[in-house]
Each structure stands twice: as C-alpha cells, then as structure tokens.
Amino acid sequence: xxxxxxxxxxxxxxxxxxxxxxxxxxxxxxxxxxxxxxxxxxxxxxxxxxxxxxxxxxxxxxxxxxxxxxxxxxxxxxxxxxxxxxxxxxxxxxxxxxxxxxxxxxxxxxxxxxxxxxxx
Numbered sequence: 001x002x003x004x005x006x007x008x009x010x011x012x013x014x015x016x017x018x019x020x021x022x023x024x025x026x027x028x029x030x031x032x033x034x035x036x037x038x039x040x041x042x043x044x045x046x047x048x049x050x051x052x053x054x055x056x057x058x059x060x061x062x063x064x065x066x067x068x069x070x071x072x073x074x075x076x077x078x079x080x081x082x083x084x085x086x087x088x089x090x091x092x093x094x095x096x097x098x099x100x101x102x103x104x105x106x107x108x109x110x111x112x113x114x115x116x117x118x119x120x
Contacts, residue, residue: 001030001031001032001066002028002029002030002031002062002063002064002065002066003029003031003064003065003068003099003102004026004027004028004062004067004085005027005029005067005095005098006018006019006020006023006067006068006069007023007025007027007095008023008024008025009024009025009038009095010025010027010038011027011095012027012036012094012095012096012099013094013096014094014095015094016070016090016092016093016094016095016097016098017069018069018070018071019069019070020052020055020067020069020070020071020072021044021051021055021056021073022044022051022052022055023069024040025038025039025040025041025042026038026039026041026055026058026059026062027095028063028064031103039058039062041058044058050075052072052075052076052079053076053079055076056075056076056079056080056083059080059083059085060079060080060083060085064085065084065086066085066086066087066102067080067085067087068088068089068099069087069088069089069090070089070090070091071089071114072089072110072113074113077112077113086109087109087110088102088107088108088109088110089107089108089110089114090107
C-alpha cells in the first residue's frame with residue numbers, strides 16, 4: 001500500500017507537516033517495499049485558494065491509497081474521499097514517526113475534515 005505523508009522535506013527524518021493543502025511536499029511511502037519518493041507541492045503553497053483541492057489531486061495521481069496529515073480542510077477531504085483515499089490525522093514530529101504510528105494501527109481513519117477552508 002502507498003501512503004502519502006505531509007512533509008517538510010524529502011526523507012523519513014524530515015519534519016512532519018500539520019497542513020495538508022499547503023504542505024511543502026508529500027513523502028509517498030510504500031508499506032510493502034519500504035521505498036519512498038518525494039513529491040514537491042511548492043506550486044500549491046502560494047495559491048490564494050484551491051491549494052487543498054490541487055494537493056488532493058496530486059495525491060490521487062500518485063497512486064496513494066491513504067494520507068497521513070495533521071489537518072485537512074473540507075474541499076480537500078471531499079476530493080480525497082471521492083478518489084477512495086483514506087485520511088488519517090496524526091501528531092508527529094517526523095515523517096517516520098507518523099508512518100510508524102500508522103503501521104502499528106494507532107491512527108484512526110478520519111470521518112470528516114477537522115479545519116475550515118483557508119486554514120493557516
């Protein structure tokens with residue numbers, strides 16, 4: 001399974017990013033092979049609106065089946081759910097910590113967005 005994790009860098013030791021749509025990037029982690037790749041999201045960081053929707057489309061195109069993030073707005077949540085991508089909220093310092101919590105079954109699938117749109 002491929003899992004997208006909001007990240008401030010391109011390694012497993014990178015800081016975990018709390019925001020989904022305005023995350024600097026996404027680490028796409030393969031739970032079977034333990035391989036990962038980084039997708040830069042900087043193109044969406046400065047959008048006046050629609051950053052979450054664009055980020056959700058990026059994740060959908062990556063082949064990820066789940067997202068781990070700190071917070072997700074309503075529009076991004078809708079796009080991810082429509083693409084059948086599961087969303088998990090985490091509180092972690094590093095990307096690898098969020099992945100570890102996921103693999104241990106400590107994260108619960110979200111049933112809705114947890115912030116308003118345009119949340120900073």
